[in-house]
Amino acid sequence: MLRSLPNHPSPTTICSLSPPTKTPQSHHHHSLSPPQHLLRFRISHRENLRYLQTLKILNPETKSLISPPPETLTQILSTVDLLKSKGFSDPDFPRLAFLCPDLFSPSQLPHSQIESVFAFLAADLSASIEESHGIILKCPQILNSNVEFCLRPTVSYLRELGLKELNAPSSLNAHLLNTRIDKLEEKVGFLMSVGLTRDESATVCARFPAIFGYSVENNLRPKFEYLVREMKRDGVEEVKGLPQYFGYSLEKRIVPRHLHLKRRDVVVPLKKMLWWGDEKFYAKWK
Numbered sequence: 001m002l003r004s005l006p007n008h009p010s011p012t013t014i015c016s017l018s019p020p021t022k023t024p025q026s027h028h029h030h031s032l033s034p035p036q037h038l039l040r041f042r043i044s045h046r047e048n049l050r051y052l053q054t055l056k057i058l059n060p061e062t063k064s065l066i067s068p069p070p071e072t073l074t075q076i077l078s079t080v081d082l083l084k085s086k087g088f089s090d091p092d093f094p095r096l097a098f099l100c101p102d103l104f105s106p107s108q109l110p111h112s113q114i115e116s117v118f119a120f121l122a123a124d125l126s127a128s129i130e131e132s133h134g135i136i137l138k139c140p141q142i143l144n145s146n147v148e149f150c151l152r153p154t155v156s157y158l159r160e161l162g163l164k165e166l167n168a169p170s171s172l173n174a175h176l177l178n179t180r181i182d183k184l185e186e187k188v189g190f191l192m193s194v195g196l197t198r199d200e201s202a203t204v205c206a207r208f209p210a211i212f213g214y215s216v217e218n219n220l221r222p223k224f225e226y227l228v229r230e231m232k233r234d235g236v237e238e239v240k241g242l243p244q245y246f247g248y249s250l251e252k253r254i255v256p257r258h259l260h261l262k263r264r265d266v267v268v269p270l271k272k273m274l275w276w277g278d279e280k281f282y283a284k285w286k
Contacts, residue, residue: 048073055080056094057104068106076104082111086118087133100140109143120147124155127167134169135177142178150180157181161188162206172210179212190216194224195236208243223250231258233270242270261285 049067052058057076058067068076080093083103088096102109121127121135136142145151154177158166161184166173176184191201205211214220223246228235239245248254257273266285276284 045070045073048077052076052080055090055097057097072106075108079103079108079111079114082114087129088137092133092137095137096140100143102144103140114143116147117143117145117151120151121167124152125167127169131167131169135167135174138169138171138174139178142174145178151177153181154179154184157184158209161202163209172213176209176212184212186216187212187214187220190220191239194239196240200236200240204239204243208247211243211246214246220246223248223254226250226254226258238270242274245270245274248274257281 045067048070049058052073053060057080067073083093083096097104103114117136118132121132125131127135142151155166158176163176166177188198188201188205191204192198196204211220224235224239227233227238227245245254253274260282261268261273264285273281
């Protein structure tokens, strides 16, 4: 993929390293001028460098004297072309380059790896080109994942738990697909450890899949313990009824509202305590 300035020869001609056709010229002029094919090659290299800089794949501050060699630029441009054939456009590349630099590094991902991920999304998730584009743009690191050992087992596990519509190009889906089974199982294991059955744990996760992104020790456990010890509620039943409980801030929402109601000797369902906005909640229980 080569780009040339207007009024310059076509990319094929620019890349040619064959000697130009000899034309009569003075010995003095020939000795002062660089070979024409070298001039053309330099123009092509500068244009490719400038193009990759505009995409933020290469640092815009990179000087031509310390830029990657032409062979590397050609490899990077071929990856750009491949991704464009999959629905990506120029505005997408700064994000791709920032979040998945391996795509465009000297030891960049082989095209077969990239193709395998797109094939997996289409075959296993029935994702359209647009949906695959959206998933990868949300989590470019998914292109690093091995289909057989990572992506396919993860999808099977999520489906066993009851998660559906994994082809929807949401940030949650994209990161779930790129999560290893042991990390997913850790959250299911926590729920079982506090009293839920495996089926109940699976249902909680399917209803609130964002739970897979939370830390057990820094989020899930402290919230569950507060629910049981301080709020004096049946933790298992409350979590089964409102898995989204884990999505609320302990410091900013759960604790202040619980204390507010406790001072007024009021007990309300957990959903009503948390779902209402501040204005409605504090207006109701002044």
